[in-house]
Amino acid sequence: MKVPAPGRPVRPTRSPRTEAPLEAAGDPTISRIARAALDGTILGQERAIRSLGQALGGGHFPHAWIFHGPAGVGKCTTAVRAAAVLIDPRSGDRQRQQCVPDPSSESARYLRAGTHPDLRIIRAELAGTSADRELRDRKQNNIPVALLREQMIGGVDSSGSRLDAPVYRSSVMGAGKVFIIDEAERLETDGQNVLLKTLEEPPPGTVIILITNSLDRLLPTVRSRCQSLAFFPLAPEVMVGWLNENLGQVTGAARQFVEAYADGSPGAAVTAVELGLQAWHAELLPMVDQLERGECPLSMAERMNELASEVAEAAVKRNENASKEAANRRATGLLFSVIGAEVRRRLRASAAVPSKLEYWSQVPGLVADAEQNLRANVNQKLALADFVVQWSALEGAR
Known part of the structure; x- marks a missing residue:
């Protein structure tokens, strides 16, 4: 994807532009992750963020990515941070080169509210709120093809109706669109195959990011069409600092277990305490x-x-x-x-x-x-x- 210069956004022309919803009901998952991406610090992933900044600052950002690594180390948060830079018309050279979005922009306000029209995070539980009754009633065991069609690539639903393809809609704010597929290893094989053409030739101004803890569960044909970016566990001293700041109430034997169990993953530490x-x-x-x-x-x-x-x-x-x-x-x-x-x-x-x-x-x-x-x-x-x-x-x- 060629990154637009400030004031000259890339605008796909497949469908009419619509206005951004100012006060629509937001997606709480996007809101939660966006707040961490915009207002928090992503620890231990400096190499990944530096790579993204180099790609953004260089003006040519790959249109398909796989962020892979252990659970709970910041893959999805980093993806939303990169998305926040890409979909904000106000992003300038500093934001791109450092992969740091402007936290005060109108685009950032939409992200915090979970209402940004140019970002989607596709995950299995979205099936539960689908307009397609058959998809809605289906158990959320994985990410079915029908959900991909509804949320991204379009096609025909279970009733035979043709679905619009969100991936081909114009960017509402004019700077581009980002689709993030979380837990991409849960994509059915048919879904991964259906996604291939879009990964290879997405519409102008569109970026797709697959997030996975299990790179080997993605098809080789999917992996070959994406730029791969590795994420790693936090270094021990960084993890200790995070635990002190965020789980300081956990002490003694419980602290020793949480530290060993997490093995450099803040997300795993939170899970260990909560459960x-x-x-x-x-x-x-x-x-x-x-x-x-x-x-x-x-x-x-x-x-x-x-x-x-x-x-x-x-x-x-x-x-x-x-x-x-x-x-x-x-x-x-x-x-x-x-x-x-x-x-x-x-x-x-x-x-x-x-x-x-x-x-x-x-x-x-x-x-x-x-x-x-x-x-x-x-x-x-x-x-x-x-x-x-x-x-x-x-x-x-x-």
């Missing part, structure tokens, strides 16, 4: 000790299933359109992340003991296999039971 994951860790730890001794804790798989189900059921109660399957998958992912934090600790502690190091090095592969089984719709209880049995069969530590 009380330290209690999960305390409950699973004796069972992990049994596994290390070569024993098979028969109750472990059942208890893991119960913990995941409790969190999933609470999530579904909060959102009646949420998919129980997707909620279970997220909850088991949290369980495996708690186990992963303990495995990382033991790997570091085993560095000088080759047999133990070999033993603990095998466990992440078992976790990956179990998560793949769950994505393949293997029964959750069976997948967890198989995980525990496979772990108990490992040799090396005892």
Whole structure:
């Protein structure tokens, strides 16, 4: 995308220009992320922001991106910050070169309200408010093609009606449009394929950013059409500073767990505190000790299933359109992340003991296999039971 000079915005001509809504009901998710992007500090991602500033300041900004890296380190916030520069007609050389939007502009006001007409963040839960009843009633297990058509690329809906393509509409404020697809790894394969043409040749003045924690779950054909930008965990000293400022009330053993669990991710730290994951860790730890001794804790798989189900059921109660399957998958992912934090600790502690190091090095592969089984719709209880049995069969530590 060629970045327009101040006062000379790129204006697609596919559809008539309309006025920006001043006081429309805003998208709370966009509002929350935009406030962080405009008013907060993005820690630990200086390299990514510098790369974006160089691309913006150079006048030629790639029209399709993949922001990839661990969850909770600022990928989506950074995407919205870049979007704020791109879609603001007042952005000047300083804003572009530093990838720092003007926080006082009219465009920034729309972003804070969640009403900016030139930014969309596409995510699975938008299906719950769709005008398409079939899409609205569908469980939010992933990002279906129908949601992509409604929110971005157009096409025919479930009733046979033809949908307008928002990606081809003119920029309302005149500076360009940005479409962000969050958790892009949840795009169905058909959806990724349908997206290819738009990724390769988007309308003038349009930028598409895919956000993912799992780059390998995007098709090679999608990856090859996008500029890739890596995000990393925060450095330990930066993470400690963030914890002191934002979670200073968490102390002692709880603080030690949160710091180890987060592993450089502020988002993971918040999740650990909000969901009380330290209690999960305390409950699973004796069972992990049994596994290390070569024993098979028969109750472990059942208890893991119960913990995941409790969190999933609470999530579904909060959102009646949420998919129980997707909620279970997220909850088991949290369980495996708690186990992963303990495995990382033991790997570091085993560095000088080759047999133990070999033993603990095998466990992440078992976790990956179990998560793949769950994505393949293997029964959750069976997948967890198989995980525990496979772990108990490992040799090396005892």
